[in-house]
Amino acid sequence: MTEEFIARLRAQGSRYHDQHPFHRRMDAGELTREELQRWVANRFYYQKCIPLKDAAIMANCDEVAVRREWVQRILDHDGTVEGTGGIESWLRLGEALGVSRDELVSERRVLPAVRYAVDAYVNFARSKPWVEAVASSLTELFGPAAIRVRLEALERHYPWIDRAGLEYFRARLVQAPRDAQYALDLTVARCRTREQQDAAVAALRFKTEVLWAQLDAIERGDTQPAGALT
Amino acid sequence: MTEEFIARLRAQGSRYHDQHPFHRRMDAGELTREELQRWVANRFYYQKCIPLKDAAIMANCDEVAVRREWVQRILDHDGTVEGTGGIESWLRLGEALGVSRDELVSERRVLPAVRYAVDAYVNFARSKPWVEAVASSLTELFGPAAIRVRLEALERHYPWIDRAGLEYFRARLVQAPRDAQYALDLTVARCRTREQQDAAVAALRFKTEVLWAQLDAIERGDTQPAGALT
Numbered sequence A, B: 001m002t003e004e005f006i007a008r009l010r011a012q013g014s015r016y017h018d019q020h021p022f023h024r025r026m027d028a029g030e031l032t033r034e035e036l037q038r039w040v041a042n043r044f045y046y047q048k049c050i051p052l053k054d055a056a057i058m059a060n061c062d063e064v065a066v067r068r069e070w071v072q073r074i075l076d077h078d079g080t081v082e083g084t085g086g087i088e089s090w091l092r093l094g095e096a097l098g099v100s101r102d103e104l105v106s107e108r109r110v111l112p113a114v115r116y117a118v119d120a121y122v123n124f125a126r127s128k129p130w131v132e133a134v135a136s137s138l139t140e141l142f143g144p145a146a147i148r149v150r151l152e153a154l155e156r157h158y159p160w161i162d163r164a165g166l167e168y169f170r171a172r173l174v175q176a177p178r179d180a181q182y183a184l185d186l187t188v189a190r191c192r193t194r195e196q197q198d199a200a201v202a203a204l205r206f207k208t209e210v211l212w213a214q215l216d217a218i219e220r221g222d223t224q225p226a227g228a229l230t
Helices: A002-015 A021-027 A033-060 A064-078 A086-096 A101-106 A112-127 A130-141 A143-157 A163-190 A194-220 B002-015 B021-027 B033-060 B064-078 B086-096 B101-106 B112-127 B130-141 B143-157 B163-190 B194-220
Strands: none
Touching: A002 A130, A002 A163, A002 A194, A021 A033, A021 A143, A021 A194, A033 A064, A033 A086, A033 A101, A033 A112, A033 A130, A033 A194, A033 B033, A033 B064, A033 B112, A064 A086, A064 A163, A064 B033, A064 B064, A086 A101, A086 A163, A112 A130, A112 A194, A112 B033, A130 A143, A130 A163, A130 A194, A143 A163, B002 B130, B002 B163, B002 B194, B021 B033, B021 B143, B021 B194, B033 B064, B033 B086, B033 B101, B033 B112, B033 B130, B033 B194, B064 B086, B064 B163, B086 B101, B086 B163, B112 B130, B112 B194, B130 B143, B130 B163, B130 B194, B143 B163
């Protein structure tokens, strides 16, 4: 039963956003500079909200041992001093792609649908049982393979990108497998009934949708007429 | 205006639970062993929920720099490896007072009114703007002075308590002033309007009530007839 459960979780990988046309075009070297910039500026909103999601999981989890492990994600992402951590690395990625730090931080380029998707993820973590929120993080099972392809593609097809700016992905190659293994073990240990396992699979499926919806919006771009300034 | 605001916050110290008859009797050496045991078992529920409150604050705070400071509270309280941290120290305090670790962890002795008060605090942190939740933590301004009195009283009046079990309070003498200063600076920096300052003072007042209500319930003890087992 455990094997079948793990297989059901892993099967959600077919819905992971590396299969999205936008990421396929990125990997094939077909994105314009403008598209890459739109991507990095919008994904920043996802990156900046990840610690909120992880803190929400901790705020709902009354087990010290689990929190002791989970807090590492916040430390990795926020960093422990200024100039460190995953969010900072993403800001450097933005600069390498020609989008300034101020532009990213301002969130001016964040599309409404990207914001809604990310906020739905944070709200999921806030409102659902923490084990389901942990299960939703299991997209990290699929991350490293996709990142390896993406890293190579960015280096090969987009020579104008400063390679130092790609550090975010290199760090994730180390962090994501460790995080994913812990989250998988925890999910398997805590989801023993069919009902719990169904909820975990549904949570992971939901997360693949959150990532996919962001790329749909990023691919489409801003389609609203440039109207009145607020 | 800042000075007046700080004075208003500090004035809430007159409502701090060191003024509660139960703590006054503790400090005067008048509590029975049973009363001290009831206190330690009930306060454990507050202790175990503190990291949930701090994680909730982080889950609502979209500023990396603030989260980097605040996470230290979770690390202090949960510890980084098994056998460390404030919750563990409280379990040892329980043992020093003759209440076993299992008894504390079971929450069997936690009175309903204590649970409601603590849960109200966690829910406050989950649902209110994070600056107000930060302000509510400012009871730590009053903690060290009270802990100094309490430590001396426990050592002097209750010689049957193993002094090694009092480590929780010794650690708080170092942590609380540091935490309180950061939280005070942050509260002062972020609450500039009268409305914001009123909300901060109300949050701190709310917190003094949460602590006080716990002692009211602990002092009263279990008053319900020993009825049907569930």
